[in-house]
Amino acid sequence: MQNVFLGTLSLYEIFAYFFLYAFLGWVAEVAFHAVSMGKFVNRGFLCGPVCPIYGVGVTVILLLLGDFVEKPWAVFLIGIVMPTAIEFLTGWILETFFHNKWWDYSERKFNIKGYICLEFSVLWGLAVLFVVEAVHPLVKKFVFLAGNITGTALVSVCLAALLADCIVTLLQVLRLNSGLKDIDGVETAVQAMKFGSDFIGEHIAAATLRTEDKIESAKETAEEKRNLMIDALVKKMPKRILKAFPDLTSRLHPNAVVLARASMKRAEKRRREEKRRAERKRHE
Secondary structure (H helix, E strand, O other), rough: OOOOOOOOOHHHHHHHHHHHHHHHHHHHHHHHHHHHHHOOOOOOOOOOOHHHHHHHHHHHHHHHHHHHHHHHHHHHHHHHHHHHHHHHHHHHHHHHHHHHHHHOOOOOOEEEEEEEEHHHHHHHHHHHHHHHHHHHHHHHHHHHHOOOHHHHHHHHHHHHHHHHHHHHHHHHHHHHHHHHHHHHHHHHHHHHHHHHHHHHHHHHHHHOOOHHHHHHHHHHHHHHHHHHHHHHHHHHOOHHHHHHHOOOOEOOOOOHHHHHHHHHHHHHHHHHHHHOOOOOOOHO
């Protein structure tokens, strides 16, 4: 693997850089969201501690730079073009084939379909310049610490783990889409029943009881039943992806994503209340 070259990099370097930068990208994402959200979120499309878009991006940039790797202007320009192209392609593939939009820059200026925007493209360029100038020399030394056999074995294990992760994640996405479809079905049925009950109930109540309290009570009961049904469905869904991508939207089931997130918030609120009750009991 270390004797087979593609451009200026050996096959071993390509895979080693991919995995290392995919891991470092994941670390950066987790750290950023820990600061901004105040909690740990397992970022990334896959289950493992990797964000492949970073690994692919940096490795492709290193391959393209070749002998230009020591020219900052070339690093910056390629750092803008390549990550932007990869981000656009990845966003398009995920929405086209999985029917979900995993991030959205639509509210930022100079964006294209919400997949990319000028602001983040420039930030990509600066980030790549920093990585190539400051981080990569250290990563390169680390990669060559392992011998030929050891390094090849480690890369092979990582490849096997990545393949397994891709399969597991694909199954999770299919389950997620199936769960969103079920939630959509519940919401449609509930809204239909609610419309009928509201129409009949309002006229009967107006004619007999002349009170709005009972109408509101009936509406609240229907809402509670709807929430219980959705909560039961969300319990069975893989929620990691929804947590990892706060801006995720579904092209097929847009309302279901909102309802699923609301259910997750209710579950989190219940857990906090149960935790407080348990702490009070310990202190009594």
